[in-house]
Amino acid sequence: MLEGNAEVAADRAYAALDEGDRMEKDGQGWVNVPGMGRAAAILAHEAGLPLGIAIEGVTGRLAMLFAKMREQTAMQPQDVKKHLRAATEAACAKLTELYAGEQRGPGASEVTPERLGVIVADYHSAKGSTDEIFQRGLTAALEAGTEAWTEQKSSPAEIEQKTGAVLDAGIRHWFRLTGRKVLGD
Known part of the structure; x- marks a missing residue:
């Protein structure tokens, strides 16, 4: 995706999140852990990925993101597992909603x-x-x-x-x- 298009897509995904998933603080947009998963699902859907490819891509990216957080010691290992599970569950639920009625390939x-x-x-x-x-x-x-x-x-x-x-x-x-x-x- 072109850089400008990626920013626009990210802004749209952020705007599509429920109020409980996002907040503004000091002029910055913040997303909670389940919101990260839901935003990833929205981005995959808007990118035009078929469901199976979207599931694999979203869960893989979330796993990589949380692995990097663990490597950078930004998060304790037990918290990484808990947050990865929460983000993945939220992503899968959002994918199920967005791809309602579609078969997983x-x-x-x-x-x-x-x-x-x-x-x-x-x-x-x-x-x-x-x-x-x-x-x-x-x-x-x-x-x-x-x-x-x-x-x-x-x-x-x-x-x-x-x-x-x-x-x-x-x-x-x-x-x-x-x-x-x-x-x-």
Whole structure:
């Protein structure tokens, strides 16, 4: 996501939180632990991620965030576990609300790169998304995929190859779904 777009998305997610999850102090916006989880869920949904990819991405990012807090000794280990659980539970509840009635598909780490691209195209086709919204979702899926592949210890060259496969498969499938001619078919 472009930096300006990320800030706008974060501002919208903050504004969408319930009053109990956020507060203003000295002109700064603060979010409590469950609010962190709910904000992450809102950001994943607004980015256009299918449910399974959103769940894996949100829970993975929360785990990384709290692990960093533990490493920086900003939080005691027992508090890290408690707060990670609270944030994750809040995120999953918010994802369930935002994706009401949708089936959970696989996460980015559970499928091939080509399948990841096709899943995103199918999801956005079913939603009636525009090209722009599909592109946002594909970009967010690439971020989730990159995180998953990094966690799986893929090399930078492998990640680059997988990124190309996601883009190629996703865009080709999107074009087919939207009735456009695809070279090589």
